Amino acid sequence: MPMKGSGASELTVVDRFDGGVGWIAYPDETMQRASHAIESDGGLWLVDPVDVEGLDDLLEEYADPEGVAVLLDRHKRDAATIANRHDVPVYVPEWMDGVVGDIDAPIKRFDRRLADFDVIRLIDNPLWQEAALVDGETLVVPESLGTAEYFRAPDEPLGVHPMLRILPPRTLRSYDPDRLLVGHGEGIFEDVGRTIRRAIDGSRRTALPLYLRSVRELFSNR
Template sequence: MVIRADGPADEYREIDRFDGGVGWIAHPDEAMQRASHVLEIDGDAWVIDPVDAPDVDDLVAEFGEEVAGVVVLSDRHARDADAFGERHDAPVYVPSFVTPELSGPSTPFSDELEDTGFEVLRAVDVPGWREAALYDGETLVVADAVGDTAYFTAGDERIGVHPMLRAFPPNSLRGLEPARILSGHGPGVLTGAASALDDAYRTARRNIPRVMANSLKSLL
């Protein structure tokens, strides 16, 4: 299994389907399990941290007559946002404190993603790593801060804090009570999400040795 697949995807795997959105993993066999999502908001589709794949536009079209915007949540998640924006003639939105390496123009936003009702949270804001999360009281969308892959989780964790953040988990996500969590890496949590997030924080430091062992195993 490769850590991160290079080149265009041949297929995608659907994840995280609920009434208001769906996700996909464009390279199902890669260890990083880079996940992308589309949310339907007021009849329009909002695409978040997309990795392109054949026929994925058909999946996106299920959640809006048109793509209102493409959102990049992390410095590290430029991914295929430019291509999606150009293909759908949609603006690329970037939180004002995040600086991904995009080839085209972007539209900054601060406290809320346009008029979608999604609040912007500063999930990680340190030199070299700036990442936002989106939260509307029900759906929490995270880039890297928490995820569900072999190198994010340990023990009974349904979702885990990023290995590099476990010693000091981000306070901005602590105590939230989402109905679902959508992550940029791996499938999200669609039931019992609030308790899963609480558990992730409760076990973050305790499970550091186990997560490091899992990460090493994934690399090897």
């Protein structure tokens, strides 16, 4: 199973809810890169999207695209391709560095608000810049939390990113949304607030089992 898929893609719909939908373009890849389209403030916002055949047909049942949002400095993905196809800008947090120069599309910056979302400045350091979105019902976390297998220790439905296990993003403990959308794997739609808190509170304790499993899988695939 490749870490990241390429070439011919296969649209797999996940996270469908009133006013939004998620998809995974390469369901067999290890990274399980998930993208989302969310209606907000009268328009459709595409979050960290990976392009896939059939995407535009999927989006037709929602509002017209208003913009493409990049929430993680490493998640440029297919933002420019999709934005140019729909004639909308790519929105990047104004404090996020090293992203704009790699996106060949019109750029707009945002800070504390994007449409009806509050913007959380989740991580901002020279190695990692990540924003999250929250509007009361939906919380979007592109990287710090995930449900893809390599995020999760055994028996965990949701995990903290392996590189953040020792110092997890504790600010996320205060949110109790109806749904959590993540950038890797399917979202969480039940008991969301408690699931987030359990993932964060247990991140150090479950780090070693996660790392050991990752090492075993690495050697078994050689």
